Amino acid sequence: MPLPPLIETFRRAGQSQVFAFFEQLDPAGQRQLLQEAAEIDLAEVDRLTRTLLTGSASAGVPFADLTPAPYEALPAQGGEAAAWARAKAAGEEELRAGRVAAFTVAGGQGTRLGYDGPKGTFPVTPLRHKPLFQVFAEKIQAAGVRYGQPLHWFIMTSHQNHGATVAFLEEHRYFGLDRARVHCFRQGRMPAVDFAGRILLETPGTLALSPDGHGGSLRALERSGALDLMRREHIETLSYFQVDNPLVRCVDPAFIGWHRLRGSQMSSKMIPKAYPEEKLGHFCLLDGRLVVVEYSDLPLAMQRETTPDGQLRFRAGSIAIHMLDREFIRGIAAGGEGVALPFHRADKKIPTVDAAGRPVKPAQPNGVKFELFVFDAQPFAAHPLVIETSRADDFSPVKNATGVDSPQTCRDDQLRQFARWLRANGAEVATDASGRPHAGLEVSPRFGYDEDSFAESWGRLSPRPAITDGLYLDCNPP
Numbered sequence: 102m103p104l105p106p107l108i109e110t111f112r113r114a115g116q117s118q119v120f121a122f123f124e125q126l127d128p129a130g131q132r133q134l135l136q137e138a139a140e141i142d143l144a145e146v147d148r149l150t151r152t153l154l155t156g157s158a159s160a161g162v163p164f165a166d167l168t169p170a171p172y173e174a175l176p177a178q179g180g181e182a183a184a185w186a187r188a189k190a191a192g193e194e195e196l197r198a199g200r201v202a203a204f205t206v207a208g209g210q211g212t213r214l215g216y217d218g219p220k221g222t223f224p225v226t227p228l229r230h231k232p233l234f235q236v237f238a239e240k241i242q243a244a245g246v247r248y249g250q251p252l253h254w255f256i257m258t259s260h261q262n263h264g265a266t267v268a269f270l271e272e273h274r275y276f277g278l279d280r281a282r283v284h285c286f287r288q289g290r291m292p293a294v295d296f297a298g299r300i301l302l303e304t305p306g307t308l309a310l311s312p313d314g315h316g317g318s319l320r321a322l323e324r325s326g327a328l329d330l331m332r333r334e335h336i337e338t339l340s341y342f343q344v345d346n347p348l349v350r351c352v353d354p355a356f357i358g359w360h361r362l363r364g365s366q367m368s369s370k371m372i373p374k375a376y377p378e379e380k381l382g383h384f385c386l387l388d389g390r391l392v393v394v395e396y397s398d399l400p401l402a403m404q405r406e407t408t409p410d411g412q413l414r415f416r417a418g419s420i421a422i423h424m425l426d427r428e429f430i431r432g433i434a435a436g437g438e439g440v441a442l443p444f445h446r447a448d449k450k451i452p453t454v455d456a457a458g459r460p461v462k463p464a465q466p467n468g469v470k471f472e473l474f475v476f477d478a479q480p481f482a483a484h485p486l487v488i489e490t491s492r493a494d495d496f497s498p499v500k501n502a503t504g505v506d507s508p509q510t511c512r513d514d515q516l517r518q519f520a521r522w523l524r525a526n527g528a529e530v531a532t533d534a535s536g537r538p539h540a541g542l543e544v545s546p547r548f549g550y551d552e553d554s555f556a557e558s559w560g561r562l563s564p565r566p567a568i569t570d571g572l573y574l575d576c577n578p579p
């Protein structure tokens with residue numbers, strides 16, 4: 102029987118190893134391998150091999166030309182309070198008009214956390230142990246109620262976790278959201294290659310494929326039809342956030358308003374880095390364009406530079422919260438001359454097979470994964486904008502099983518936030534020096550998902566509960 106033409110195409114591209122075990126597979130296995138292979142853009146793999154692997158890779162960032170990016174400082178940090186108030190009012194108007202949707206990227210592999218299951222199903226809240234997806238769902242629902250306009254929620258999954266994600270949301274009835282407004286779609290995959298650019302097999306009948314990075318969200322939004330759905334629903338802008346950060350304001354009126362009033366196509370939030378080595382990307386200007394330079398790329402000496410007032414010079418840390426305009430996303434997804442996102446290379450230990458088809462679990466990196474990063478879209482945006490946010494109200498990711506950015510630090514940060522909100526509204530809450538309450542508390546996002554919504558619910562509450570261990574505030578007064 103003649104071999105399928107795709108096999109010949111791979112052979113001519115120097116990738117014949119992909120089909121090394123083809124003849125040993127049963128017909129279903131052969132079909133699956135051919136299907137996976139058909140997903141691969143061989144020209145792209147070849148280009149990435151030449152530019153990122155074997156060739157004289159690009160010259161890299163000309164560090165001497167980098168300057169810190171400007172940003173809109175919070176009023177408490179010297180920003181203009183009236184401008185922030187105008188932005189907030191404009192953002193509220195966008196929400197009332199239904200022109201904004203929430204967007205969670207949840208296609209990552211979560212290897213550092215080492216949790217078995219989609220990260221969005223990981224329990225994070227201090228008392229009720231609500232999973233990340235529930236926290237976001239309740240925030241999105243509450244914001245919809247507050248602005249009289251239920252929000253759409255887009256969730257990007259991966260091939261690996263799509264089924265489990267949808268099943269989880271179904272099982273929990275979308276945590277009270279209208280399921281017609283929750284849209285899960287898969288991101289794309291990229292093949293892993295060895296250091297010579299040869300595509301790796303994970304098993305004799307499957308390719309080593311992995312998600313194409315959070316930057317893959319832009320093309321996945323287009324490919325999945327999400328952008329068309331947005332147009333039909335008159336949604337202009339996505340509020341982008343990561344699945345691992347329950348503190349995030351899923352839709353933040355001030356951020357939305359700044360983005361809209363400036364006519365920005367893509368905006369980002371920054372926090373001042375806590376210390377020079379903190380693992381956050383840096384917002385910088387390069388030839389007048391806004392870029393993010395990763396912590397692993399910016400020389401340490403530059404990360405440590407200070408200004409005369411003692412602040413870090415490159416202090417604007419990226420926390421992966423963005424506003425993205427629909428038609429801007431479409432343009433990036435279409436790619437083309439000068440607007441395509443660049444791939445990044447990550448050297449990894451990639452499970453594969455040896456020449457006899459036996460499994461190999463490498464102890465050292467044996468190959469490369471290619472990923473797109475969403476912040477690389479920023480230089481292509483018209484009027485890009487960075488605004489400051491307060492870490493305590495927007496950022497406490499769950500990345501690692503222990504230590505920094507772990508479930509424990511995230512729980513503590515949630516507790517501090519609840520205590521701050523209570524105290525700001527006159528409640529007596531005993532805390533330690535870091536602001537962490539002695540009592541275990543939890544505020545449901547339906548009761549308060551930010552300072553304002555909390556204050557409104559608390560103001561209506563009568564009688565007010567004592568702040569005791571185990572206090573859980575939900576929209577139905579206890």
Ligand code: UTP
Nearest residue numbers: 206207208209210211212213312314315343344
């Ligand atoms: P991370 O960079 O933390 O990666 O993703 P990760 O895969 O979740 O975790 P590790 O590195 O394996 O431990 C940041 C955000 O981007 C999403 C993640 O789901 C998370 O919300 N992401 C990352 C995607 O949606 N797709 C990807 O391909 C990569």
